[in-house]
Amino acid sequence: MCKTCYHCNEEIPKGFSAKLEIGGEQQSFCCYGCLAIAETIVSGGLDNFYQHRTEASLKPDDFTDAQRDELLLYDDPALQTDFVTVDGKQSDAALSISGITCAACIWLLEREISSLPGLINLSINHTTHKALLSWNNEQIKLSKILIKIRKLGYKAFPYQEDKARQLAEKEKRSAMFRIAVAGIAAMQNMMFSVPLYLGIYSGIDAEFISFFRWVSMLMCIPVVCFSALPFFRAALRDLQTRHLTMDIPVSLAILTAFFASAFLTINSEASIETDVYFDSVAMFTFFLLLGRFMEMQTRHKHLNSDAEMGKLLPTTAIIRTEDGEKSKPAHQLEIGEVLVVRQGQVFPADGVVIEGVSKVDESALTGEFLPIEKALGAQVSGGTANVENTLFVRITATPKESRVAAIIKLLDKAASEKPKTVLMADKIASHFVAGVLFAACVVGLYWYFNNPDEVFTIVLSVLVVTCPCALSLATPTAMTSANTFLRSKGFLITKSHAQEAMNQITDIVFDKTGTLTKGELSISGVKLFSHCGESKALEIAAALEHHSSHPIAKPFSEFFTSPAERVTNHLGKGLEGFFQGQHYVLGNAELVELKQSCEQALQQHNGLSLYLSDGENLIAQFMLNDALRSDSKESIKQFQEAGITTHILSGDHQDSVSILASKLGIANYKAKQSPEQKLAYVRGLQAAGKQVTMVGDGINDLPVLSGAKLSISMGEASDITKLNSDAILLNGNMTVINEAFQNAQRTRKIIKQNMTWAIMYNLCMLPMAAAGWVPPYFAALGMSLSSLLVVFNSLRLKR
Known part of the structure; x- marks a missing residue:
């Protein structure tokens, strides 16, 4: 009777002998490749692999020098560009692993590979055999990890959605x-x-x-x-x-x-x-x-x-060069290049509009079905579609680092x-x-x-x-059904406990700027002090602000016609320059040197005020506010009707926070709060037996987001904020958070x-x-x- 290999169960050739003691018994192998893998498994203290597996392992091919050289190529930064992300010392990649036949294979791989020095994390999806790999790029090279996987009898290569499908x-x-x-x-x-x-x-x-x-x-x-x-x-x-x-x-x-x-x-x-x-x-x-x-x-x-998320980005792009327009593979796009995106086309990368006005369909990412207007300075995300006119967009993030890519990473982590x-x-x-x-x-x-x-x-x-x-x-x-529904609404759950936590919440704490408000200044009013008309005053201010990258300049951009000349930027105070031959000053009260008689006539305003002067006389007062999100009031009302106590924690000054709290009907609020004070406030609620949700958008909210029972970040938040959140509101629609809580109750x-x-x-x-x-x-x-x-x-x- 012919003997079979202990590793792969194939017939052992006549006259060939290769044995190894496993579990106190001598086992035979059909080739030196199977013997080498078995020795690796046993020497690593993983003998239990052969008891856990449910099928014979695959027989390894001879690992040649040519195959080793091929794996060494993966250390080339140019090759890694397509599937590796680097954040300082840490590198991350998604790999497909072939040769997995049962759960024991995954157990073996995770145990053996995780023991390598410099390996931070390896997790393998049992359904797709997709591996999420993190390693310290100063301690270990990717090729060493791939070679180790290969020596165990498996093959690893960059993950491709097509193969998963x-x-x-x-x-x-x-x-x-x-x-x-x-x-x-x-x-x-x-x-x-x-x-x-x-x-x-x-x-x-x-x-x-x-x-x-x-x-x-x-x-x-x-x-x-x-x-x-x-x-x-x-x-x-x-x-x-x-x-x-x-x-x-x-x-x-x-x-x-x-x-x-x-x-x-x-x-x-x-x-x-x-x-x-x-x-x-x-x-x-x-x-x-x-x-x-x-x-x-x-x-x-x-x-x-x-998988559909990965298909949102097109494979090719059109860029503007000195020699005109030319096509280019999307994965080769570089930061700073200018994209040309015409009507009906999809943005291949994240960027900022430098020319043109159009409307963009962001439903694929945010669930918002109405197109959003994009003009000069507006941010656009890869995977969204240009609905109307041609836009010229300067790339700020490559496809691999785009918003879509970040969402896919979060989905993999949650899965x-x-x-x-x-x-x-x-x-x-x-x-x-x-x-x-x-x-x-x-x-x-x-x-x-x-x-x-x-x-x-x-x-x-x-x-x-x-x-x-x-x-x-x-x-x-x-x-699964609940998470799929919420994603279609623009609410992305990234941590497994989020659904359960929503059913336990007693208090919800909101950051102010960028959460309850849009995080963007808007001109709420203009008061004139001379014969100059409102449209003319706005045109002058826009001409001066055109030379500034400060957020204050953004609400004036829609009134821009032509730039001012010889503009001087007084840091922290404002601007002065010449427009149509006339000298103007735009800034705070100190810069325009307001006279006492003028101060008495000013409009009382709790927000930010800018003043326009010709150097001698006050022309106009511009009142700027951080606009309230249109659905914030309705969202707060629904939470309060559901018996959930609402709070505001903000770093802004007292007057601004108290006015907003009054508008929204929120009795519990704190102003001028540092990140440490916000965390202490939430800890105090938790000490009183409260289950707290925190909704925020800034890096300064990270400590309190991490300390809350449930953390929700806004879609405009920084990547690090989103990565540390349990859920992300992609479309900025506050009432979707209420839908998520209601959906959690339905799910339960x-x-x-x-x-x-x-x-x-x-x-x-x-x-x-x-x-x-x-x-x-x-x-x-x-x-x-x-x-x-x-x-x-x-x-x-x-x-």
Whole structure:
């Protein structure tokens, strides 16, 4: 008998000998490549890999010098540009890893690679085999990590969305094929089962009954050997890792029913009056696969929506050069280049408008369906679409560093985490499986002593009807549907606990500038002191402010016609220069040297005031305010009606904050707050037993965002602020936060409904099955319908 390789299970060539002691036993290998991998695994103290794996590992190719040289090329900064982001000493990359066959492979990779000096983090997605890799670029090179992966028998390369979609499509085709085989076998078995059931009572000859049983068995073999194979693999893996899941009773039911029925069919001495269950096996497998296919479709929709984010950016771009316009691959764009984006085209990178006026559709990123006007100085994001006129945009961030890329990173991070609710459901399901197996044993013993002929049928029904599929699906399908809905509204959840936290919040704290307000100054009023008209005064001010990059200059830009000349910038005070031959001064009271008589006539204003003078006489007073977001008042009102206490913490002066708080009806507010004082305020609320949400946008809000139970950052916030938040409001629509809280309540309600249904169904059906009132085929149908009900109930959250 030929020996097989301990690592890859391939046949060992005659005359070849390569052995290694593993677990106290000598194991043989088919080549030195498999031996080298095994030595690496054992020397790393990872012997348990061979106990945890559920399939043979892939056989490694010979690792040649040419392959090593190929991996060394990945250290080239030019090559890394497309898939590596660098932040000081830390580098991050997304990789696809091929050769993974089971969960043990992921366990091995994460354990072995994470032990490398300089490796910061490695997490592998079990569904897509996408690896998120972080390392210290001063301590270790990327090629060393890739070589280590290669020596373990796997291959790593830059992650590509196309391959991820191909993997999902392959999984879908495989699942559909398994369902088709089980479905056809189930229908055919029912055709042959009817004569079997009738024959026992109608006097059909034993030869015909035997014939129908043989045909039914032959039809059922592909179901057991092919369609049900994923259940058996998963059950074997779970038994090896000592983790009870629903696949164990499912596999036990299928195998027991099939082999017992096969024994009765093959054994000529068996009574023809004893039932066989080939039809139940096929139907059970069919309905179970159908339920899992529905769950898989929901999961793939979520994965596809993530992949669609990566498709927002076009692959080519048009840039303006000294020689005119030319096309260029989008991934080669550089900061400072000028993009030409015409009507209907998508911006390939983030940038600032330097010429042109148009409207931009930002719905793909923010969920805001109305186009936003963009003029000189306006920021545009890659992935958004130009609706009207041609815009010239100076690139401020390459596609790899764009807003879209940042969102994708946050999504990947969120996808690698498991909420506590899901972990709790998994734990309940695990205990439930143990209870099911115990109940099946008790029921079996009872019927063995009271009616042995019914033992098998009743135990089989108990195992099938109590399968906790619906219980395992109750939470993840609801969470997935809820997150997908919120993303369509422009609310991006980036941390797994956010949904759960929203249901516990008692207080919500808002930053003022950039959160409740737009964070942009606007001209709220103009008071004239001379014969100069308002439009002329604004034109003069715009001409002077055209030479300034200060935020104060922005609200004047729409009134700009031509620039002023010989402009002098008095830092912290204002500007002076010549416009149409006349000397003007624009700035604070000190710069324009306001006379006491003028001060008495000024408009009282709690915001910022600028004064325009011709050097002798005051011409105009411009009153500027940070405009309130249009929906802030409605959002605050909804929170207060929901019983949530609202607060404002701001670094602005007292008058500005108190006026805003009065407008919004917020009684709790603090002004002139440092980051440390904001954090102390929230800590005080928490000490009083409050559960606090913080909504902010600035780097100065980072400490308090980190300290809150739930942190929400605005879409305009800095990258570091967003990375440290639990959720991001992409479109600036404050009422979407209220929708998110309402959605969290609906999600909790749906999860409770799902859990209640799953538990009650099993508790009700268990005694009925134990009493012998539920035949196996009906148990299979009921279990599958229960799972489908949970999935469809969860999908209501997407509406």
